[in-house]
Amino acid sequence: MSAITSSFIHPTMGFYALALxxxxxxxxxxxxxxxxxxxxxxxxxMTVQPGLYGEMNYLxxxxxxxxxxxxxxxxxxxxxxMSLIGMVYxxxxxxxxxxxxxxxxxxxAFGCTFAGDFLTLFVFWELMxxxxxxxxxxxxxxxxxxAGFRYFLYHxxxxxxxxxxxxxxxxxVGSFAFDHVEPTAMxxxxxxxxxxxxxxAAVVPLHAWLPDAYPEGTVTGSVFMCAxxxxxxxxxxxxxxxxxxxxxxxxTIMCVYGVLYACIENNARRILSYHIVSQVGYMVAxxxxxxxxxxxGAVAHAYAHILYKGLLFMGAGxxxxxxxxxxxxxxxxxxxxxxxxxxxxxxxxxSISGMPLFNGFISKTMTITGAAEAHRTWLAIGMEIAAVGTxxxxxxxxxxxxxxxxxxxxxxxxxPIPANMYVGMAMGAALCIAQGLYPDMxxxxxxxxxxxxxHPWTTWHVLQSLLLLGFSGLAFxxxxxxxxxxxxxxxxxxxxxxxxxxxxxxxxxxxxxxIDDRWTEAYRVAGLGGLITLARGTVWFDTKGIDTVxxxxxxxxxxxxxxxxxxxxxxxxxxxxxxxxxxxxxxxAVWYFA
Amino acid sequence: xxxFGMLLSELRARRGVIGVLFFLGxxxxxxxxxxxxxxxxxxxxxxYPGFWAVFGLVGGLAMVIVxxxxxxxxxxxxxxxxxxxx
Numbered sequence: 001m002s003a004i005t006s007s008f009i010h011p012t013m014g015f016y017a018l019a020l021x022x023x024x025x026x027x028x029x030x031x032x033x034x035x036x037x038x039x040x041x042x043x044x045x046m047t048v049q050p051g052l053y054g055e056m057n058y059l060x061x062x063x064x065x066x067x068x069x070x071x072x073x074x075x076x077x078x079x080x081x082m083s084l085i086g087m088v089y090x091x092x093x094x095x096x097x098x099x100x101x102x103x104x105x106x107x108x109a110f111g112c113t114f115a116g117d118f119l120t121l122f123v124f125w126e127l128m129x130x131x132x133x134x135x136x137x138x139x140x141x142x143x144x145x146x147a148g149f150r151y152f153l154y155h156x157x158x159x160x161x162x163x164x165x166x167x168x169x170x171x172x173v174g175s176f177a178f179d180h181v182e183p184t185a186m187x188x189x190x191x192x193x194x195x196x197x198x199x200x201a202a203v204v205p206l207h208a209w210l211p212d213a214y215p216e217g218t219v220t221g222s223v224f225m226c227a228x229x230x231x232x233x234x235x236x237x238x239x240x241x242x243x244x245x246x247x248x249x250x251x252t253i254m255c256v257y258g259v260l261y262a263c264i265e266n267n268a269r270r271i272l273s274y275h276i277v278s279q280v281g282y283m284v285a286x287x288x289x290x291x292x293x294x295x296x297g298a299v300a301h302a303y304a305h306i307l308y309k310g311l312l313f314m315g316a317g318x319x320x321x322x323x324x325x326x327x328x329x330x331x332x333x334x335x336x337x338x339x340x341x342x343x344x345x346x347x348x349x350x351s352i353s354g355m356p357l358f359n360g361f362i363s364k365t366m367t368i369t370g371a372a373e374a375h376r377t378w379l380a381i382g383m384e385i386a387a388v389g390t391x392x393x394x395x396x397x398x399x400x401x402x403x404x405x406x407x408x409x410x411x412x413x414x415x416p417i418p419a420n421m422y423v424g425m426a427m428g429a430a431l432c433i434a435q436g437l438y439p440d441m442x443x444x445x446x447x448x449x450x451x452x453x454x455h456p457w458t459t460w461h462v463l464q465s466l467l468l469l470g471f472s473g474l475a476f477x478x479x480x481x482x483x484x485x486x487x488x489x490x491x492x493x494x495x496x497x498x499x500x501x502x503x504x505x506x507x508x509x510x511x512x513x514x515i516d517d518r519w520t521e522a523y524r525v526a527g528l529g530g531l532i533t534l535a536r537g538t539v540w541f542d543t544k545g546i547d548t549v550x551x552x553x554x555x556x557x558x559x560x561x562x563x564x565x566x567x568x569x570x571x572x573x574x575x576x577x578x579x580x581x582x583x584x585x586x587x588x589a590v591w592y593f594a
Numbered sequence: 595x596x597x598f599g600m601l602l603s604e605l606r607a608r609r610g611v612i613g614v615l616f617f618l619g620x621x622x623x624x625x626x627x628x629x630x631x632x633x634x635x636x637x638x639x640x641x642y643p644g645f646w647a648v649f650g651l652v653g654g655l656a657m658v659i660v661x662x663x664x665x666x667x668x669x670x671x672x673x674x675x676x677x678x679x680x
Contacts, residue, residue, distance in 0.1 A: 384653075
């Protein structure tokens with residue numbers, strides 16, 4: 001293994017170094033170390049020059065750990081910023097394992113982003129899967145444990161699709177290089193890889209792991225998870241498969257599907273999870289449409305989304321931390337007790353809704369306008385419908401039922417929220433507003449050249465957004481009693497996954513168990529008798545054959561030893577006599593043979 | 595209760611006034627739409643003033659009614675459905 005160039009501090013190194021040393025640190029000061037890898041990551045991605053770094057030869061394969069270009073850099077940049085915000089938000093957590101697993105997970109995301117080949121990508125892809133599974137398990141309750149197992153199983157299957165695809169691809173083209181595939185020349189192995197990516201991007205109907213697992217993660221773990229898994233998948237889809245028509249359709253379906261479910265959900269973190277499906281839909285659709293504007297829109301939306309979705313999960317995390325639940329039917333009337341949580345949450349809620357002044361406005365409209373300009377009218381309409389649903393459920397329903405509805409609730413016991421959680425939220429909120437006001441903060445990093453730059457801040461765009469959101473708000477006002485959340489489980493595609501799981505279980509426990517029983521019986525009757533005869537033969541051979549040889553040698557050595565001991569009497573005259581006899585024998589032999 | 599919390603409680607007490615302001619705001623937006631039109635027509639009908647207002651209102655109403663009144667009764671089960679069935 002030999003490194004050719006290494007003038008780029010790969011952000012993964014900082015996170016993995018911290019994960020390795022954290023178990024050995026004592027006292028309290030180690031907490032401040034949590035901020036160092038994100039700060040190094042921010043510095044690294046803001047200063048590095050585009051190029052190829054960390055090229056290696058390993059087992060005859062060329063691996064590329066650091067493909068730094070505009071596309072990987074903008075994703076790495078928002079990952080770095082979000083990792084810093086997430087670590088600040090998690091500073092109060094005493095459980096070191098949570099921090100270690102967050103590092104494994106976040107480091108994996110950087111590894112995937114800079115990977116230039118499928119092998120490197122696959123390794124980091126799986127590390128992300130392991131890290132995030134622990135972020136669910138470490139909530140340390142029975143529901144989270146089960147959800148974590150389901151999550152891990154599902155991601156393992158997704159990872160296997162990727163592995164099968166990349167191995168088949170290697171067999172066919174002889175290379176692990178990870179580059180764009182022409183949509184018109186896609187082979188079976190490319191579809192396999194695409195399927196693996198789509199699992200992580202939560203493309204409907206492969207999405208149900210997301211609203212199943214994210215609501216059960218730790219308060220701080222879900223903040224990390226909502227930012228990295230799906231957006232890493234968006235990055236690899238953009239890198240490998242932009243322009244694939246199936247993604248344009250699937251993305252728009254995701255947009256609408258997510259908001260429809262969010263409409264009827266009760267758990268705040270599950271509502272937000274469905275909105276990840278919906279928002280990632282805009283990105284997947286933009287990638288599928290494949291024009292410079294829609295792809296830039298997808299990237300911009302991924303950037304903005306990571307910031308506001310992180311903030312939304314931080315807000316919902318505060319509810320969970322303080323009140324012990326995120327179920328809306330149990331919350332309400334809390335606005336006067338945790339007002340700043342409400343304010344921070346609203347910044348994120350207005351951002352995701354695409355309200356002017358906030359960053360969703362400058363990213364979402366870019367993808368939609370791009371779709372319309374590419375004459376994909378139905379896709380653009382689907383995205384506008386999703387925008388309506390987003391404002392109704394995340395923008396109004398969730399905060400209304402969590403903070404405002406019901407009379408002022410002074411009885412509910414609220415745990416005080418640590419200051420660092422507020423600081424993390426304030427950082428996210430500041431960035432959401434700053435990007436909304438100064439779109440160029442984000443636009444200047446966009447990777448694709450456009451003929452004409454998109455300008456979100458026009459009178460018409462502002463008016464259109466206000467009309468759309470204002471009247472969606474009116475719809476909520478009219479139907480506020482109808483939309484009241486109820487404590488229900490809404491069946492989703494995971495119903496079918498579980499059915500499949502039960503089918504496998506039934507197959508194993510019934511027909512396969514029957515075959516196993518019959519086989520055991522046949523073995524007992526026929527196989528065991530033969531085996532006993534064979535064993536007897538072996539014993540006979542052992543005692544008569546092996547033992548005779550081995551024991552015989554041992555006895556010979558022993559007898560020679562006894563004879564030797566007898567000869568050595570310790571009396572000089574015996575030795576002299578023996579020596580004389582030996583000399584005589586030697587002399588006789590020489591005389592006879594010579 | 596913090597000062598800010600008290601301020602929000604005051605706002606809550608004046609929800610009638612806020613409601614009136616909200617409706618006035620909506621009316622103002624529609625009036626503005628008569629004068630401010632899209633740079634480029636995207637879907638034919640969006641050239642007419644009030645299109646996006648109708649889109650938001652009808653879209654929102656339809657979504658909530660269909661999902662809460664028709665779809666949810668079909669797909670919802672008890673809160674501990676999966677726990678009981680494991």
